[in-house]
Amino acid sequence: MDTVSDRRLVALLRRYGADEAERVGARIDPLLWNDVLAVQLAHRSVRKFLPEKVSESHLRAIVAAASSAASSSNLQLWSVIAVTDRERLGRIAELAGNQESVRNAPLLLVWVADLARAARLATRRGRDLVNAGYLESAVLGIVDTTLAAQNAALAAESLGLGTVFIGALRDHPTDLASELAMPDHSFAVVGLVVGRPDPAEYPEVKPRLGQDVVLHREQYGSGAEDGEEEGVAAYEDAIAQFYRGQGLPDSWSERVLGRFAAPGALGHREGLRQALLQRGFGFE
Ligand SMILES: Cc1cc2nc3c(=O)[nH]c(=O)nc-3n(C[C@H](O)[C@H](O)[C@H](O)COP(=O)(O)O)c2cc1C
Structure with missing residues (x-):
């Protein structure tokens, strides 16, 4: 029973x-x-999807869930870029470790820590974004963005869709920002592939x-x-x-130590600090 x-x-x-x-x-x-x-x-990460599209109504429901996450002081320091163009997905996949789940993504949501909106507000009102260079400001944006992304993932899964986060979007932040026409003071924290899971390879x-x-x-x-x-x-x-x-x-322990105790394991991401500085974030 x-x-x-x-x-x-x-x-x-x-x-x-x-x-x-x-x-x-x-x-x-x-x-x-x-x-x-x-x-x-x-929850399980899904990396193989049926070719069917994610509908506009699913996308809108998922973004409503993302917008419903808590947000530090309600500043809402995030944006999301929905990518479905196959050629663009191919180029993004090349920037993200050539992952097939990105190349074949029915929908890729790129979660952006977005202080650019605040920068535009400041410009329109003749003010200076003097606190953008503090580490706290970057953390605010990254936390808000991550909470929104996780709400979105859960919403997608509740609708029978599958998801996988893509941290490899941080491998080449500058090139990715050009591909997505992202302004200064914005940074792609993580991607989320969304689609109908392929039942033949459901993990x-x-x-x-x-x-x-x-x-x-x-x-x-x-x-x-x-x-x-x-x-x-x-x-x-x-x-x-x-x-x-x-x-x-x-071995799970070796997996952890392979990331934190093996020199060079971070690969391109060792340069993340520099990329964030270039994008208008800071570490004061
Ligand atoms: C921030 C973040 C980044 C991730 N990046 C990737 C990625 O680039 N490629 C991938 O295949 N999975 C990625 N994953 C999925 C993790 O590998 C997965 O969540 C973890 O192994 C646990 O498995 P589960 O999600 O199936 O429970 C990422 C997960 C998170 C939370």
Whole structure:
């Protein structure tokens, strides 16, 4: 029988693997479940899409969800560029690690931290954007943009569409800005490919770290004493099976260290600071 607690257990099993799903499930009231949680827990990045277009009405609903995200002081420091032109997508794919999901995207949403609107306001009113060069201003824009993008992803998934974020849009920020005619004081934080998932290549949900690893109470835990090593070891077991199925190296810890402890791993993105400076952001 398909009861609420069955559906919730299946969602937790996919998200965490059996042991952690049991632990987490035991701490949630049996009736605590809803459609929003179901969509959130079922998230998986989709990289293969059917060729059908994303309709204008879907796009508008997705942007309404993005606009509904909280925004620091309601400054709304973001814009989104919807790209569907195949030649432009091909050029953007070349700037973003030649990813097929970008080249074949039914729709690519480029999420832009946008202080350019504030700059235009300042110009129109004869004022100077004297605080644009502070790191806080860049962070404001990037946080607002990211919250909007995640709301959009969730909305798309709630409508049966698939999504994948594209951080590789930050590989060549200057060239991308030219391709998209982006003004100074704007920066493409991340892309989001949206489309109808190809059922032949619909991915599984990827397990996440257990809650004892990510959830701290009152103060940040010490790591060692709080069982972080055991928690990470348990996660390695849960994720190894997933990665092996994808033909990927199966250690999550090595994945993290491959990014942060391997010189050169950031590739072009080592130059991000310089690119942001050129685009009118600052680090004061
Ligand atoms: C900011 C961000 C950037 C990402 N960039 C890429 C990317 O360039 N290419 C890609 O295939 N996936 C990208 N992803 C997807 C992640 O690889 C994916 O979310 C992660 O492996 C977890 O898998 P899941 O989304 O299926 O749960 C990105 C995700 C985020 C949040």
